[in-house]
Amino acid sequence: MSLFKKVDDLRSEFMQALASNPALSDLEQIRQNFLGRKGVINDLFKKIQEIEADRRGEFGGLINQLKLDIHDHIEARINEHRGEEKALSSVDVTLPGIQVERGTIHPIESTLRDFKQIFHRLGFSVAEGPEIETQWHNFDALNFPPEHPARDMQDTFFLKNDSVLRTHTSPVQIRLMLEEKPPIRSIMPGRVYRNEAIDAGHYCLFHQVEGLYVDEHVTMGELKATLELFCREYFGESVKLRFRPSFFPFTEPSSEMDVSCFLCGGQGCRVCKQTGWLEIGGCGMVDPNVFKSVNIDSEIYTGYAFGMGIERIAMMKYGITDIRLLFENDVRFLKQF
Numbered sequence: 618m619s620l621f622k623k624v625d626d627l628r629s630e631f632m633q634a635l636a637s638n639p640a641l642s643d644l645e646q647i648r649q650n651f652l653g654r655k656g657v658i659n660d661l662f663k664k665i666q667e668i669e670a671d672r673r674g675e676f677g678g679l680i681n682q683l684k685l686d687i688h689d690h691i692e693a694r695i696n697e698h699r700g701e702e703k704a705l706s707s708v709d710v711t712l713p714g715i716q717v718e719r720g721t722i723h724p725i726e727s728t729l730r731d732f733k734q735i736f737h738r739l740g741f742s743v744a745e746g747p748e749i750e751t752q753w754h755n756f757d758a759l760n761f762p763p764e765h766p767a768r769d770m771q772d773t774f775f776l777k778n779d780s781v782l783r784t785h786t787s788p789v790q791i792r793l794m795l796e797e798k799p800p801i802r803s804i805m806p807g808r809v810y811r812n813e814a815i816d817a818g819h820y821c822l823f824h825q826v827e828g829l830y831v832d833e834h835v836t837m838g839e840l841k842a843t844l845e846l847f848c849r850e851y852f853g854e855s856v857k858l859r860f861r862p863s864f865f866p867f868t869e870p871s872s873e874m875d876v877s878c879f880l881c882g883g884q885g886c887r888v889c890k891q892t893g894w895l896e897i898g899g900c901g902m903v904d905p906n907v908f909k910s911v912n913i914d915s916e917i918y919t920g921y922a923f924g925m926g927i928e929r930i931a932m933m934k935y936g937i938t939d940i941r942l943l944f945e946n947d948v949r950f951l952k953q954f
């Protein structure tokens with residue numbers, strides 16, 4: 618092999634050694650192998666006598682250039698390594714990290730999830746309906762007579778084209794009974810709207826969970842047992858539940874459900890309006906007129922229905938004394954849950 622070619626080969630050999638990303642100690646070894654007193658470059662210098670006299674200058678120049686290049690490459694690599702080491706040593710691993718803010722589940726959402734879980738175990742499926750409703754679904758089919766003051770029971774936001782913002786989740790019962798044949802056993806969670814005065818216990822927008830069970834021989838006793846079981850599961854064994862006779866156009870008989878106020882232990886506070894009880898919803902047996910509007914034969918089927926207000930329940934569970942806090946989206950408040 619010509620000595621000129623040997624110079625080229627050594628350059629390739631060196632570049633290959635560098636390509637393997639050698640550690641600092643390996644770089645020192647490479648330097649010795651190529652540039653050391655007993656290194657390959659010196660060996661090559663010694664062979665300069667073997668070159669014809671008129672090409673010795675050219676050969677010497679090539680070796681010198683190779684020597685300089687190897688030196689520069691190795692120095693550059695060493696500097697890179699030192700820079701990395703310095704950067705690493707400037708990281709103080711004992712400093713506390715930057716805290717990442719974690720979101721929390723809104724108390725209304727977690728109450729809804731708890732409801733779904735408990736009713737799922739009791740054999741209820743989940744259905745949903747639109748928030749903009751026809752007056753027929755929101756009132757007529759639910760046995761509110763036209764122009765009857767019963768429609769004023771729930772201050773309504775009326776929209777164009779005979780529509781309303783639904784005032785309760787009961788219209789979803791109608792949609793479900795039109796779509797499915799009994800047996801029907803569903804809960805229907807959702808947002809509802811009422812044009813009423815706002816205070817610590819009332820808001821113009823809130824959530825309800827409707828419940829409906831329609832089958833042959835469904836009784837009021839089953840309704841009471843289901844709701845009592847739900848309240849014990851959700852609030853705990855110590856909660857007191859009471860049913861007060863009431864009126865809803867779509868149930869007969871009808872009742873209102875109250876639980877003993879968690880916030881004041883029944884002593885009376887501004888949330889329970891000093892009564893010691895909190896109204897959580899209404900319930901009753903489906904009125905035969907409602908069955909008529911959805912073409913279900915009330916001679917064969919009976920059913921019960923209930924509707925509960927989520928905010929009031931979430932307030933009791935989490936000790937929140939003003940419903941408005943649930944809608945203000947103040948992160949300082951929401952972070953607590």
Ligand code: FA5
Nearest residue numbers: 785787819820823896897898899900922923924926929
């Ligand atoms: C109804 O809305 C009936 N649709 C419930 C029902 C369903 C009865 C099926 C029978 C059968 P009521 O208007 O009482 O009922 O409202 C139910 C619950 O919603 C109340 O008990 C209360 O917990 C909650 N609620 C009512 N108005 C408000 C309000 N402005 N802000 C927050 N929660 C409210």
